[in-house]
Structures are given as C-alpha cells and as structure tokens.
Amino acid sequence: MSSALDEDTQQTLAAGRDTAGAMLRAAQKDLQKVFIVFLVGFLGTFYALRLVVWDFLKSVTEAQMSAHIQGNYDIIAQTPFDVILLQAKIGLVSGIILAAPIFVYFSRDALRERGAWPQSPVAPWKLAFIAVTTALLFVAGIAYGYFVFFPFMFAFLAGNAISAGFAPTYSIVMWAQFIFLLTVSFGLAAQMPLAITGLSYAEIVPYETFRDKWRYAVVAIFVFGALFSPPDPFTQIMWALPLLFLYGGSLYLAKVVVTARRGSERVSVPAVARRRWNVLAGSAVLGGLAVYLFYERGGQAGFNGLLARTGSDYRILEPGSTLGLSPEVSLAVWAALGAAVFVLGTLAYVVYGAIVEAADPTEPGRGDPTQLDISRLDAAGVRAAPPEAFGGLSEEEAMAVAGDAVDEGNHEKAQAILDRFDETEEQREEGETEDDDTIEDRATRAGGTFLEELTDGETGEDDIGGYYTDLAFILDSITSKTFRIVVVFMLVLAGTFGWLYTGGIKDVYEGFLAQLPAAVTPSEVINVVALHPVEALIFEVKFSTLIAALVTLPIVAYYAWPALRERNIVNQRRRSVFLWTGALTVGLLGGFVLGYTYIAPAVISWLVNDAVQAKMIIAYRITNFFWLIFFTTAGIGLLADVPVLMVLLNSTGISYQSMRGRWREVTVGILAFAAVFTPAGIMTMFLVTVPLMAAYGVGLGVLFVVTLGGRRNLAPARGADV
Structure with a gap:
C-alpha cells in the first residue's frame, strides 16, 4: 500500500529523525548535565509556585478589586490533584525551556556537520547584547501585564459576573493557565522592537515594508489581542494600545538603525563633531546648568515631594551625601556628568542627521x-x-x-x-x-482543478458542480450589498452584547428562575458559577453572534432572491421574503413561549430533583446553564421552524420527494453544525442532532399530508408570477 505522504514529506521527516538522533548521540556524554539543568528548573519552579507564586498571583488578581468583590470571588480546586498536577506541568515546561539551550549547545557538532550551525563566528558582545535586550523586553512586557493589565482586567471581570448575579469561582487550573498564557503573550509581544529592528537591519524584511504596511499591522495587533485577551472592548483596548505605541516606536528605531547602516560609511563621527563643535559646547553648558539649577533652585525638594505623594520611599539625596566629597565638589561632579550626558545625546543627534543627509540628501537625484x-x-x-x-x-x-x-x-x-x-x-x-x-x-487552472476534483469533470445542475456554480453565482450577486449586511450584523451583535453586558443576562436569569415550580426554589439553583475568568463574556459574545446571524439571514435572503429566482431555485417574487420571515418568526416565537413556559422549567426540575432531595449544593457553570436554557427555549422555536421551513421550501419548487430522498445529506449537515456550534462533547452533539432530525421527520409528515403523498407540490408552475 502506498504511503499517504509524498516523497518530499517523507524525506523531510527522515532528515528530521536523523538530525535528532545525531544530536542525541553528540550530546550523549553530556546528557547528565542537561538532565541536572532540567531538574533544577523543574524543582525550582515547583517549589516557587508552592511558596511564592500562588500568593503573588492572587495579590495581582485582587490588586484593584473592591472589598465587596474580594469577598465574593474564590479560587477553587475541582479535584484533589489539581494543584499538584498543575505545579508539575508548569515545572516540566520550565525545566524543558531551561534545558533546551544546553542540549543544543552540547549537540552543536552534529548540527555543524549538517550545516545547521552558524559557520561564521559571531562577536560575543553582539550575542550578549541580543540576549540582554531580549530579556529586558520580555521583563518589560510581563511588568505591564502584572502591574497594569491583570489588576484592572480581573477587577472588571469579577465585578461584571457579580453584578449579573453569578459567583466568580475560578478553577485554579483555568485561572493559572489564563494568566500564564497572557504572560507569555505579553513577553513575546514586547519583542516587537527587537524583531522589527533586526529584520530591517539584516534587510530580511525592508524597513519600508513595515512602514508602508502599518494598516495591516494594526489589524494583526487587534486580531492577536482578540485571541489572547478577553473578548470585551475594554481589555482589548488595554491590550492593543501599548502594542500600537510599541509598533510606532519600533518603526522609528528601525529607521534610525537602517539609516545608520546605509549611511555610516559616508560619515566620520570626529568630522561631524568638529563641524558642530559649537552645538556640542552649548549642550555641555546646558546640561551642567540644568543639574546645577535642579539642586540649587528647589528641583530636588519638589521631586522628592512628588515621590512622597505617590507613596514611594525613594528620595534624591543631597550632592554631598553621595560621593563622599564636599557639597560643592559633589555638585560640580554631578554637573559635569550632566554635561557629558547632554553632549553624548547631542552628538548622537547631529551624527544621525549627518547620516540621513548622506543617505538621502535633499538635492534631487540622490536617495530616492x-x-x-x-x-x-x-x-x-x-x-x-x-x-x-x-x-x-x-x-x-x-x-x-x-x-x-x-x-x-x-x-x-x-x-x-x-x-x-x-x-x-x-x-x-x-x-x-x-x-x-x-x-x-x-x-483558471485552480478553478478547473477544483471543479474536476469535485465533479470528476461533470458540472451538471444535479451534481455538486452544479451546486457550486449556483452558490458562486448567488454569492457574487450579493457582493455589492456586503457592506449593508455587515453593518446590520455588527449593529445587532453590538446591541445584543451591550444589553447582556449591562445587566440583560441577569434579567434573563432571574426571569427564568421565576418560571420554576415551587418544588425547586430559586435559592436551590442560584449557584451559577464562572470557573474561567472570561466565561461569562465568551457566552455573551457567542449568544450575540447567534442572534445577529438570525436577524441578518432575512436581509441576505432579500438581496440574494433575484439570483435564486434566476437560477430556478425559487419561483416567487422577492416580496415572498417577507412571508418567509413572518412565518419563521411566528414559529420561533411560538416555540420559544412553549419552551420558556413549560419545557425548560420541567427539564430543570427533573435534572435537579435528585440533588434537591439529597440536599446537595447545586452549582452550574455559566455556559452549561445558559446553553441549557437556550436549547430548551429558543431551541424549541428553532425546532418548530424546521417543518415551517420545509413547507416554504416546497412552495419554491423543492419537491417532497427530494426532501425525503436527501435525508442522509441533511443528517450529515446537522451533525457538522452540531459539532461546530454546540458545547464540546459527543452527548451534546447528539442531543442537538436527534431533536433536529425528529423535527425533520415531522416536516416530512406534514409535507406528505399537504402534498397528498407528493403528488401535488405547493410550488407554482415554472415561469408563473407569484
């Protein structure tokens, strides 16, 4: 039997295995040292988490919380092994990260033989500079996360959950993983200046590309923030704004470095200093005078007072108490240092100006x-x-x-x-x-190949190629209306999210509890908890997206109707969209009222009956509880719409025989939909699929009666105006 992998992939995998084996053999005599480094990292992280880190993370979480919020949130362990296994996992990752560079260093001979090790020596000071810069930027990113982002974010998330009537009871595993994921993302994002400058300096990616494609960078930053930060505007802005400023600073730094590289050979620093000696002398006088006035004209006292008002214990000392000299001599020394700093800064400025002039002078014909x-x-x-x-x-x-x-x-x-x-x-x-x-x-080749693979060269109206042609034609017909469709979708999504976000979810929750029978009092199901910090927000976003999609579908149908009619998919005129929308809305609302009034309370009562009798504490997760409410209320309305939709489709020309013959395709489609849009789990997927297929069966039964067994469909004759 032939392999599922092509020859190039097999060769790549074989080369990777050979390289890994060679690295292990080359580092075999030093594996003990590598293991010791791994063990130190593992045990150090394990005990650091136990002794210091958990308390520090909790203090960061509570830093901006009010006393009320601090008294109503908890961090819990769901199983007896949560904490120790979490410490072991984090320690394992830390040990691997620390040991990996040591392992690569000891296996350098094998890498050198395969050309994977730099052949030309790199100056040690350059490596040290890159390593120190990387570490400082990583620490700066983490510092922003822990001292600015995390305190405000957790105070906001916990306060939002409490105001909605839920208990922010965070699982220590989810809470810690969430913090560590954001920590790593902040540290990596802070490497932007080094990455952009390095790529520009090496001309791997020209500086002009970063400068001209800044719009794409802004979009990428917000997309990156949407993946790593909570899905609310406040925290996404707190995430994105520092990165935008960092991108701007990185562009300027890259411009300086690239300009210096391109024009440094044409500029002599001593010559520039001699030519601009008057500017340098003036900056020296200005620097020395600034230091003198700072100490002699109240600058020191004013700055110390500012530090005191901010709660800092740091103070600027008198000149005579720092160098062990007299106050006058110490002041002169500090003034000289200030003058030197000003001179160096001014020299860098004038040299950079000379480099810019040499690399891109103002006279026409040079540079650009x-x-x-x-x-x-x-x-x-x-x-x-x-x-x-x-x-x-x-x-x-x-x-x-x-x-x-x-x-x-x-x-x-x-x-x-x-x-x-x-x-x-x-x-x-x-x-x-x-x-x-x-x-x-x-x-042409891609389209032809795609259709040939789908249809084996056939593109008739009854095969998948015909369906693809119809779909492409319909999508093309609504392209010009995309802006309107997107605007409606975004307005509905933003409005629904804003309503839920400002207390609507609490109103829904309390209103549903009022529907429960007397045997199940609200106090017995009141414990709805958030195990993940952003669990409530994620549910609000998903629910808002679903509502926006349902509202937008009639608009899409209205704009796509002429194309549907031209492809003979429907026969009625476009005004039929209003009939469809009205019929489906009535079915949705009728099913919702039935579910909200009878079915959902009965299901909740049945589910909690044993727990209530056993006097257990019931604590539902937000996502599970509200999706249960949705499926037993609005879900009933969607089920009611299935037979209604089938009758409407029959009136457009899709026969009863086609719907009955295509039940397998419908089943596969519903299974795919349930797998993507329902909470994780096989059981949940089938809990959605089985009722939908039952509703499809009811719709076939209704059509069997209405169409007299398929002998008289509701569709008008082709070409008739309806």
Whole structure:
C-alpha cells in the first residue's frame, strides 16, 4: 500500500529523525548535565509556585478589586490533584525551556556537520547584547501585564459576573493557565522592537515594508489581542494600545538603525563633531546648568515631594551625601556628568542627521531614484540611471526633457532620454501582461482543478458542480450589498452584547428562575458559577453572534432572491421574503413561549430533583446553564421552524420527494453544525442532532399530508408570477 505522504514529506521527516538522533548521540556524554539543568528548573519552579507564586498571583488578581468583590470571588480546586498536577506541568515546561539551550549547545557538532550551525563566528558582545535586550523586553512586557493589565482586567471581570448575579469561582487550573498564557503573550509581544529592528537591519524584511504596511499591522495587533485577551472592548483596548505605541516606536528605531547602516560609511563621527563643535559646547553648558539649577533652585525638594505623594520611599539625596566629597565638589561632579550626558545625546543627534543627509540628501537625484532630476545628467548619466527614474514620467514630461536637451544642443542626451523612456514603458507593459496572464491562468487552472476534483469533470445542475456554480453565482450577486449586511450584523451583535453586558443576562436569569415550580426554589439553583475568568463574556459574545446571524439571514435572503429566482431555485417574487420571515418568526416565537413556559422549567426540575432531595449544593457553570436554557427555549422555536421551513421550501419548487430522498445529506449537515456550534462533547452533539432530525421527520409528515403523498407540490408552475 502506498504511503499517504509524498516523497518530499517523507524525506523531510527522515532528515528530521536523523538530525535528532545525531544530536542525541553528540550530546550523549553530556546528557547528565542537561538532565541536572532540567531538574533544577523543574524543582525550582515547583517549589516557587508552592511558596511564592500562588500568593503573588492572587495579590495581582485582587490588586484593584473592591472589598465587596474580594469577598465574593474564590479560587477553587475541582479535584484533589489539581494543584499538584498543575505545579508539575508548569515545572516540566520550565525545566524543558531551561534545558533546551544546553542540549543544543552540547549537540552543536552534529548540527555543524549538517550545516545547521552558524559557520561564521559571531562577536560575543553582539550575542550578549541580543540576549540582554531580549530579556529586558520580555521583563518589560510581563511588568505591564502584572502591574497594569491583570489588576484592572480581573477587577472588571469579577465585578461584571457579580453584578449579573453569578459567583466568580475560578478553577485554579483555568485561572493559572489564563494568566500564564497572557504572560507569555505579553513577553513575546514586547519583542516587537527587537524583531522589527533586526529584520530591517539584516534587510530580511525592508524597513519600508513595515512602514508602508502599518494598516495591516494594526489589524494583526487587534486580531492577536482578540485571541489572547478577553473578548470585551475594554481589555482589548488595554491590550492593543501599548502594542500600537510599541509598533510606532519600533518603526522609528528601525529607521534610525537602517539609516545608520546605509549611511555610516559616508560619515566620520570626529568630522561631524568638529563641524558642530559649537552645538556640542552649548549642550555641555546646558546640561551642567540644568543639574546645577535642579539642586540649587528647589528641583530636588519638589521631586522628592512628588515621590512622597505617590507613596514611594525613594528620595534624591543631597550632592554631598553621595560621593563622599564636599557639597560643592559633589555638585560640580554631578554637573559635569550632566554635561557629558547632554553632549553624548547631542552628538548622537547631529551624527544621525549627518547620516540621513548622506543617505538621502535633499538635492534631487540622490536617495530616492524616483526623484532623480534627469535634466541635470549628461548622456552617460541618463543611460546609467535606474529604471525607477523614468517610471514616474509621462510621455509629455519625457518629450519636454528631451526637447530641452535638443535646445541645449545635446542631441545624444535627448536620444538617450527617449530610448530609456521607451525601454521602461515596454518593460512595464510586459510585466503587467505577464502578471495578468499568470493570474488568469492560475485562477483558471485552480478553478478547473477544483471543479474536476469535485465533479470528476461533470458540472451538471444535479451534481455538486452544479451546486457550486449556483452558490458562486448567488454569492457574487450579493457582493455589492456586503457592506449593508455587515453593518446590520455588527449593529445587532453590538446591541445584543451591550444589553447582556449591562445587566440583560441577569434579567434573563432571574426571569427564568421565576418560571420554576415551587418544588425547586430559586435559592436551590442560584449557584451559577464562572470557573474561567472570561466565561461569562465568551457566552455573551457567542449568544450575540447567534442572534445577529438570525436577524441578518432575512436581509441576505432579500438581496440574494433575484439570483435564486434566476437560477430556478425559487419561483416567487422577492416580496415572498417577507412571508418567509413572518412565518419563521411566528414559529420561533411560538416555540420559544412553549419552551420558556413549560419545557425548560420541567427539564430543570427533573435534572435537579435528585440533588434537591439529597440536599446537595447545586452549582452550574455559566455556559452549561445558559446553553441549557437556550436549547430548551429558543431551541424549541428553532425546532418548530424546521417543518415551517420545509413547507416554504416546497412552495419554491423543492419537491417532497427530494426532501425525503436527501435525508442522509441533511443528517450529515446537522451533525457538522452540531459539532461546530454546540458545547464540546459527543452527548451534546447528539442531543442537538436527534431533536433536529425528529423535527425533520415531522416536516416530512406534514409535507406528505399537504402534498397528498407528493403528488401535488405547493410550488407554482415554472415561469408563473407569484
């Protein structure tokens, strides 16, 4: 039997196994040292968590909480082994991270033989600088998370849960994993200046790419924040804003470094210092005077008072108490240091200005090739000029410059200008033609291959190729209305989320408890807890998205209706959308009232009956409890809409026989939907699938009666106006 992997993949895996084996053999004699480092990291992390870290994380969590919130939130262990297993897992990861560099170092011989080790030596000071910078940036990112982000975020999340009537009872596993995930993400995000500067300096990614693609960077930052931070606007802004400022600072730093690299060979630092000696001397006087005035004119007392008001114990000492010298001499020393700092800063500024001037001077024709002044060049210069110098010229401009050269008597230059302009235009036209042909050919081949794989070359109306053609045609017809559809979707999502977020979820919860029978009092099911810090917010986002999708579907149908009619999928006119929407809304509301009034209370009562009789404490997770309410209320309405929708589809031309014959495809589709949009678990998936299939069976029964066994469908004749 042939392998499922292609030859290249097999070779890559084989090379990876060989490299791993060679690394183990090369480091075999030093594996004991690697294991010792791993063990130190494992045990150190294990006991640090036990003795210090848990208390520190709890203090960070409570830093901005009010006394009321602190008294109503808890961190719990769900099983007897939660804490010790969590400590072991974190210690294991820490030990592996610490031991990995040591293992790679001891296996460097095997990597060197396979060309995976740098051949040219790197200066130790460069490695030390990169390592120190990486560590400082990582620590800075973590510091922002622990001293700014986490305290405000946890106070907000816990306060929101309590105001909704729920108990923020965080599982120590989920709470710790959430904190550590955000910690790592903050540390990695803080590496942005080093990454952008390094990539720009090495010209792996040009600085101009980071500068010109800043809009994509902003989108990426918010997407990254949506993945790692809670899904509410407040914490996402707290996440994204520092990264945006960091990106801007990284761009400036990369510009400085790249400019210095490109122009450093043209600039002599001593020459710049000699030329700007007056500026340097003035900065020295200014620096020394600033230090003197700070101590002699009340600056020290004012700054110490500011530190005292902020609660800090740090103070700036008098000059005579720091260096062991007299106050006058100490003040002179500090003034000299201030002057030196100002001189160094000013020197860096003027040298950078000289580098910028050398790399991209203001006179035309240097730096940016598109700004090259062709009229100032001779014939040889025109022939040697880069193509970009002619790419921005129009035909009239090129003729004007050539005419000026003719007027000057330089016919050779005029001919060179026209030749280079014609060459540039031909290259541009050829490039555009090749790009268009390549894109068209690729699109044609991809589309043809895709359809051939789906349909084995057939694209008839009754096979999957025909369905694909219909779907592509319908999607294309609503493309121009995408903005309106998205606006409606976002407005409904934001409105629903805002209502739930500002107390609507509490109203739903209390209203549902009022529907329960007297045998199950609200006090017995009042314990709805949040085991994860963002559990309530995630439910609100998912529920809001579902409501927005339901509201937007009729609008999508309204705009897609002409295409559906043109493809003979429906027969009625577009006004039928209002009939569909009204019928489905009535079915949804009727099923919701039935579920909210009778079915949901009966299901909850049956589920808690044994626990109530045994006098147990009932504590439901927010997500499980509210999805149960949704499935037993709005879910009943959705089930009621299934037969209604089948009758409506029959009136559009989909026959009873087609619906009965396609029950397998419907089952697969419902299973896929349940697997994606329901809480995790096989049982939950089948709890959704079985009622939907039962409703589908009821719809077939209704259609059997309405269509007289399929002999008389509700669809009008083709071409009839309805």
